[in-house]
Amino acid sequence: MITNFENFNIPDLRAASNEFWKMTTVVNWKKVIVDYCKIKDEKFFNNTKENNEKRNKVKELAKKRLVLNYEYSEMKKLHKEYQKIYNQLYNYFNDLDLDLGVSDDGYWDLLSSVIGSGKRFTKKCINDPKVLVDMAKNYKYVENFEYVINMDENDYNVIRDKYDPFYRDVRKYNM
Numbered sequence: 001m002i003t004n005f006e007n008f009n010i011p012d013l014r015a016a017s018n019e020f021w022k023m024t025t026v027v028n029w030k031k032v033i034v035d036y037c038k039i040k041d042e043k044f045f046n047n048t049k050e051n052n053e054k055r056n057k058v059k060e061l062a063k064k065r066l067v068l069n070y071e072y073s074e075m076k077k078l079h080k081e082y083q084k085i086y087n088q089l090y091n092y093f094n095d096l097d098l099d100l101g102v103s104d105d106g107y108w109d110l111l112s113s114v115i116g117s118g119k120r121f122t123k124k125c126i127n128d129p130k131v132l133v134d135m136a137k138n139y140k141y142v143e144n145f146e147y148v149i150n151m152d153e154n155d156y157n158v159i160r161d162k163y164d165p166f167y168r169d170v171r172k173y174n175m
Contacts, residue, residue: 029116
């Protein structure tokens with residue numbers, strides 16, 4: 001019996017449900033990355049008040065898409081699935097010893113952006129790690145998809161109240 005141990009830790013994307021991968025489409029993290037890159041290109045990493053406001057608006061819209069489509073309890077479940085996939089990707093790419101040129105925090109942001117970009121893109125990175133290297137070298141990732149799906153209940157309610165008047169009114173009169 002011949003055994004190949006090289007690929008023993010290939011991430012199993014089935015560790016996350018179809019609903020999880022659907023959620024990445026709803027959040028549309030690819031759009032977040034594109035919009036952030038436009039802001040960077042305007043004044044490369046310039047932290048002006050205007051650019052910070054633009055970046056905050058981009059993330060707020062991603063959170064809005066999520067909050068308007070998922071209950072808080074569903075988001076908690078999806079976050080647990082995120083953690084499973086993240087841990088598998090972390091170990092897999094770490095074992096490949098790729099030259100990504102990112103800090104530990106940047107590595108987290110990078111992998112988080114891979115996951116946020118959806119199942120097909122995540123699989124593409126697994127099958128061709130050069131895609132991940134290119135993403136890192138060209139700053140085509142954003143801090144941090146996990147922050148979007150791992151908000152506390154108060155933040156969830158603030159966003160939901162802002163964009164869903166019916167939800168706000170039901171909460172107001174049921175308190």
